[in-house]
Amino acid sequence: xxxxxxxxxxxxxxxxxxxxxxxxxxxxxxxxxxxxxxxxxxxxxxxxxxxxxxxxxxxxxxxxxxxxxxxxxxxxxxxxxxxxxxxxxxxxxxxxxxxxxxxxxxxxxxxxxxxxxxxxxxxxxxxxxxxxxxxxxxxxxxxxxxxxxxxxxxxxxxxxxxxxxxxxxxxxxxxxxxxxxxxxxxxxxxxxxx
Amino acid sequence: xxxxxxxxxxxxxxxxxxxxxxxxxxxxxxxxxxxxxxxxxxxxxxxxxxxxxxxxxxxxxxxxxxxxxxxxxxxxxxxxxxxxxxxxxxxxxxxxxxxxxxxxxxxxxxxxxxxxxxxxxxxxxxxxxxxxxxxxxxxxxxxxxxxxxxxxxxxxxxxxxxxxxxxxxxxxxxxxxxxxxxxxxxxxxxxxxxxxxxxxxxxxxxxxxxxxxxxxxxxxxxxxxxxxxxxxxxxxxxxxxxxxxxxxxxxxxxxxxxxxxxxxxxxxxxxxxxxxxxxxxxxxxxxx
Ligand code: SF4
Ligand code: SF4
Numbered sequence: 469x470x471x472x473x474x475x476x477x478x479x480x481x482x483x484x485x486x487x488x489x490x491x492x493x494x495x496x497x498x499x500x501x502x503x504x505x506x507x508x509x510x511x512x513x514x515x516x517x518x519x520x521x522x523x524x525x526x527x528x529x530x531x532x533x534x535x536x537x538x539x540x541x542x543x544x545x546x547x548x549x550x551x552x553x554x555x556x557x558x559x560x561x562x563x564x565x566x567x568x569x570x571x572x573x574x575x576x577x578x579x580x581x582x583x584x585x586x587x588x589x590x591x592x593x594x595x596x597x598x599x600x601x602x603x604x605x606x607x608x609x610x611x612x613x614x615x616x617x618x619x620x621x622x623x624x625x626x627x628x629x630x631x632x633x634x635x636x637x638x639x640x641x642x643x644x645x646x647x648x649x650x651x652x653x654x655x656x657x658x659x660x661x662x
Numbered sequence: 663x664x665x666x667x668x669x670x671x672x673x674x675x676x677x678x679x680x681x682x683x684x685x686x687x688x689x690x691x692x693x694x695x696x697x698x699x700x701x702x703x704x705x706x707x708x709x710x711x712x713x714x715x716x717x718x719x720x721x722x723x724x725x726x727x728x729x730x731x732x733x734x735x736x737x738x739x740x741x742x743x744x745x746x747x748x749x750x751x752x753x754x755x756x757x758x759x760x761x762x763x764x765x766x767x768x769x770x771x772x773x774x775x776x777x778x779x780x781x782x783x784x785x786x787x788x789x790x791x792x793x794x795x796x797x798x799x800x801x802x803x804x805x806x807x808x809x810x811x812x813x814x815x816x817x818x819x820x821x822x823x824x825x826x827x828x829x830x831x832x833x834x835x836x837x838x839x840x841x842x843x844x845x846x847x848x849x850x851x852x853x854x855x856x857x858x859x860x861x862x863x864x865x866x867x868x869x870x871x872x873x874x875x876x877x878x879x880x881x882x883x884x885x886x887x888x889x890x891x892x893x894x895x896x897x898x899x900x901x902x903x904x905x906x907x908x909x910x911x912x913x914x915x916x917x918x919x920x921x922x923x924x925x926x927x928x929x930x931x932x933x934x935x936x937x938x939x940x941x942x943x944x945x946x947x948x949x950x
């Protein structure tokens with residue numbers, strides 16, 4: 469969905485063109501931020517993000533934690549009096565950040581995403597046991613988080629939520645097709661699909 | 663009736679009881695589920711947060727495989743899988759350029775002929791509440807259930823295109839048809855914190871805790887859900903909620919399909935009822 473605009477176009481124009489959302493029509497009522505489950509841990513609340521786009525505060529915005537935290541839950545959009553879909557703006561901001569090589573101040577989420585997608589790329593499906601273990605190791609928090617895992621790990625096995633069959637990953641037959649999806653996108657992006 | 667079926671990764675691991683209860687319920691309702699051959703992970707939130715084309719292409723491979731297998735409609739019981747498959751369905755159908763780009767990375771053709779449904783849309787609009795209530799053998803009489811929709815069954819509205827984004831009623835109506843007492847409560851579409859559990863468990867415990875305590879305060883015997891991610895945040899984290907607040911959580915959380923299965927008279931073993939962290943025994947006692 470890359471819309472090539474010349475440098476002279478502002479962040480505002482770029483975001484509006486790609487997302488189809490009219491950023492300037494926001495009333496700044498901040499209902500979205502009141503509703504967003506994650507605005508408490510975002511460095512900029514959703515309504516502020518729209519304001520920052522208007523003011524062209526590109527560097528702060530594209531390296532922010534907030535744009536990595538949106539999960540497209542749609543809570544904000546359902547409450548917005550202007551019928552605004554924030555997740556579409558967030559998608560575009562993340563896309564721009566990647567294209568322009570910004571490093572996010574949020575480190576854990578991109579790392580976790582990379583592990584998740586690595587599992588999918590290798591086997592075609594996500595493997596939950598590997599995901600949990602690798603995520604913790606990579607975050608360097610095995611020691612600290614092992615305590616928070618204890619109430620989850622053993623009960624999952626004891627209750628039969630997970631069994632021994634879940635410890636080993638299986639590959640789907642079309643794994644090569646899935647690999648090809650990743651490889652082609654990586655190539656298009658100059659080597660940064662996941 | 664026949665329907666295509668996309669279980670998704672969770673239904674094959676942490677949510678096996680969602681899979682078993684969905685299968686059992688469909689069999690009972692004379693629906694033949696046909697699994698998409700060799701399906702792959704929908705990419706979930708990580709693909710969505712990483713690359714838009716990847717987030718469309720991964721689910722689109724499944725749609726293309728379903729199309730090849732002659733499926734017109736596909737049931738995706740996991741609310742998150744549903745959201746991602748439906749996004750791919752709509753974006754490919756809505757824009758020739760997007761469809762072409764997706765086909766390019768897939769190396770497959772896809773003719774936009776597949777419609778993806780979530781479990782509520784499937785049960786309420788395809789099977790029909792009338793047909794279901796005619797098959798109820800053990801009404802859930804006296805059981806107070808808090809219907810929990812979470813985010814992805816009805817939102818973003820542009821994607822889900824089903825029921826109301828903030829005050830949906832389809833699950834309420836379905837549970838009423840099963841004879842349950844449906845609780846009116848304020849957290850039915852609150853977010854459980856979803857995938858943030860892997861990076862910010864503290865936040866997820868708080869968000870999910872609000873839902874569980876709201877259910878408890880409104881006198882619910884159980885919460886009904888249709889999402890494996892919500893299930894694991896709501897069921898598995900109740901010890902942590904109790905620790906964080908000093909107030910005991912302890913509210914059983916069941917899949918909608920488990921409750922439906924019980925009402926249809928399907929055995930607990932077939933439904934996979936034992937796979938819950940918070941015991942479902944009080945619920946079972948009340949309706950036995
Ligand atoms: S709720 Fe809508 S109008 Fe209000 S600040 Fe947020 S985006 Fe703007
Ligand atoms: S869609 Fe994104 S910004 Fe909006 S409420 Fe959900 S997480 Fe927050």
